Each structure stands twice: as C-alpha cells, then as structure tokens.
Amino acid sequence: MDQDIIKKIPHKTIERLSQYRRALLICLSQGKTHIFSHEVAEIQHITAVQVRRDLMLIGYSGNLRRGYNIKDLIALIGTIIDSQDGQRVAVFGMGNFGRAISAYFEGRRERLSIVAGFDVNPQKIGTSIAGVPVYHIDRACEIISKEKIKIGIITVPGNQAVETAKIMVDCGIKGILNYSPSPVKVPEDVFLEEYDMITSLEKVAFYVKEH
Amino acid sequence: MDQDIIKKIPHKTIERLSQYRRALLICLSQGKTHIFSHEVAEIQHITAVQVRRDLMLIGYSGNLRRGYNIKDLIALIGTIIDSQDGQRVAVFGMGNFGRAISAYFEGRRERLSIVAGFDVNPQKIGTSIAGVPVYHIDRACEIISKEKIKIGIITVPGNQAVETAKIMVDCGIKGILNYSPSPVKVPEDVFLEEYDMITSLEKVAFYVKEH
C-alpha cells in the first residue's frame, strides 16, 4: 500500500484498525469467512458508517452481498500496522504491572514481541518472567542495541519514570508507552503515548456519580 | 458548584482535570503554592490555552501575577470529580493484572477505593492481595451489595470478559472499566470505558515504523 496514504491515516483509525483485527481474528477462529460493517460496529460499540469510513481510508472494498472477506481484511490491516520484519519491545520495571504486561502479551503477536525486561531488584536480575529475561537497568543500552529494541514500556513507579525515560531515549528507543502516573518528556522524534489508570478510573467514577 | 455546569463538561476535560490534579499534588508536595497555565501545560504536553479553557469551564480564576493557587485548584477539581461520600470499586480477576492495579491504587485516593477482588482460583479466595480481600465470583452480588460497590474493573482473560460483565451488571454495578482484550456489552445506564494495551502498543509500533 502507498506510503503517502498510510501516513495520512488518523491516530484514531489506527487504533480502531487494531481493534478490528482482534475482533476479526476471533470471528475467523469461529469459522466465519465474511462480515458486514454493522457486525464489526456492534462489537466495537461504534457505527457501521465509521467502520466503512475506516476501511475506505485503507482502500479496502467489500462485497455487496456478503460483506467483507475476513481473511483478506486481516491481511490488509497487517500490511498497514505491522512492520515487515517485526518489532522488538522492552519493559522497564518488572514489578506487578511489568509482569502482567509480559504475561498478557506472551505469544499474542508474531510481529511484535517483548524480548527484554529491566529492573533494579537484584532478586529479579537474571531470572525470566513470563518468558522475558530480566536485566539490570545499567545494561539497558547494551541489551537494547544487541536486541535491536526500538519500543519501550514504562511500568516503573511514578517517581522513577522521568529518569527511566531519559535512559530509554539515550539508548535509542523510538517509541514509548508510559503506564506510570508521571508524564515524561521526550524529544520530537520519539513517539510517546501515555496512559494512566487512575485517570480512567476517576473518569468512570465521575460519570457514575452523575448517573 | 452548579450541577448543570458540571454535566456540560466534556469527557476530555474531565480526563485532563484528573491529570492536572495529579500534577498539582506533586507540585504541592514540592512546596509550590502557585502555578502558571503554561507550566501545567508543559507537564501534560498540551497548550496553555487548553489549560485555561478547562479552568474556565469549571469557573476557576487565577491570579494575574502569580498564576493559579494550587491548593484551591486541587480542592475545586475535587468537588467536581470526586463523589461527596466516596466511591467503592471491585476488581474482577485477581491475576497479575488485577494484583498490579490493586497495588498501584492502594491508598492513592481517599474518595475512591478498591474494596474487593473476585476470582475463581480457590488458592486466592479468602486471602488478601495488596490489602484487597479476595472473594469467589459466586459471592459477587452479595459482596457488591454489602459493600455498596458501584464500579468494577475487568481484568479477567478475554474469553471470560463478556460473562463477567454480565454478572457485574446483574449485581448492580453502574460503571465498568474493561481492561480485557474483549469488548463487552452493557445496558445504556451503565457507563463503560474500554482500554486495550495491545492496541496502544500496536499504535506506538505503527508510528515508530513510520518514523
């Protein structure tokens, strides 16, 4: 697919494509071969028009009678969001949360895999958690370079997040997913996504309070 | 603050208010008493105008010379997003992720606390994880009613999410935060927020791939 077109896909569509793929993989495993836009929409709690718009953006055309071919669509989404030769990820902070993510991710995606964990706790160094080898943070640059890691997930406590992000950037990480409660700063050329569970929970609590 | 005004605050502003408060609490603990909009903005990676807009929406006025009074602002945000008499939360699925959330949350907010965990693993039932007592899922309705729980977090494996959400709704939960990879369906009057870590990671990976 044309690079220029891919570059113009909005963030939100990228997120939804990822979600569509997950839903489609489940449908495929249930033996379905085709699906209508309104079926996808219902699963994702959005409208059918939205689904068709997204598929329009990536240039996919469905069949009028049977809807979209699930296998083809999964493949097409793969060509857009996956990297040809796979991407490697490291987790910074192998506490409860780091372990949870490693376990959650184990073997879910061929082209995106967690290959290293970093921590400072000597009891964890040298062990393997959910199939992910744990190294001391001091070896970050060495391992990142050796393992060709470009993406890092921050799961250290809030007060260490800023410092950790600095190390990641210095070692050549180009994409950071920050799950700590502290926002971090990165250079322009590093993609940063931050998510805080407390904010989400407070939001839910707010709307529950307001009925 | 006037209820009608609160109802009109957009979702995004609510999220940012939660984030502002977190940042402000840190500033307060560092001994600062006042802060400018551009300082808040920088922490959150947004613009100063955006911050001022949000504060305008909630009717807060700063001091021209010194900016915003941190203590007052924290208090005001509290009156908007917190519930007067506190809200109680349950975690469904005390695996790695459920444990991580419980630990992460322990003692962070007075007005929002995790008071129960549910699981099916007999080894966990009756124990306490990160200060949260664990019950068998069969007792969900009993405990939810007794503990006056209105909010639930789903951290069960994807294939059990739909079923778990059903139980939650049936037991009277009014707000759900779904961290499982499977979207769930809930009635109109239940507030639902879904977040999937794989989607976020795929998004980061996509933008790293695209430079």
Add this chain to the structure above:
DNA sequence: GGGTGTGAAGCCGTTCACAGCA
C-alpha cells in the same frame, strides 16, 4: 512584558443522506 480570560475561527473526526449495486 508576561500573565489571564474569552469570542471567534479553524480543524478534524463523525454522522447524515443518498446514490449505486446485487
């Protein structure tokens, strides 16, 4: 000058409405 507060404009994602097709 460097802040705040805000009407107006701009932008971007979503939804409407409908043509086209099997």
Add this chain to the structure above:
DNA sequence: TGCTGTGAACGGCTTCACACCC
C-alpha cells in the same frame, strides 16, 4: 431490500487573536 461507498453537513474540541490587567 439491504448492503457498500462517499460527498456534504455537522459538532465538538482546540487554537487564534486580542482585550485586559499588574
């Protein structure tokens, strides 16, 4: 009839631009 594909309208959030103030 019931779906897809899409130009056009809509709406809500963000940014511009500027008045005002110390």
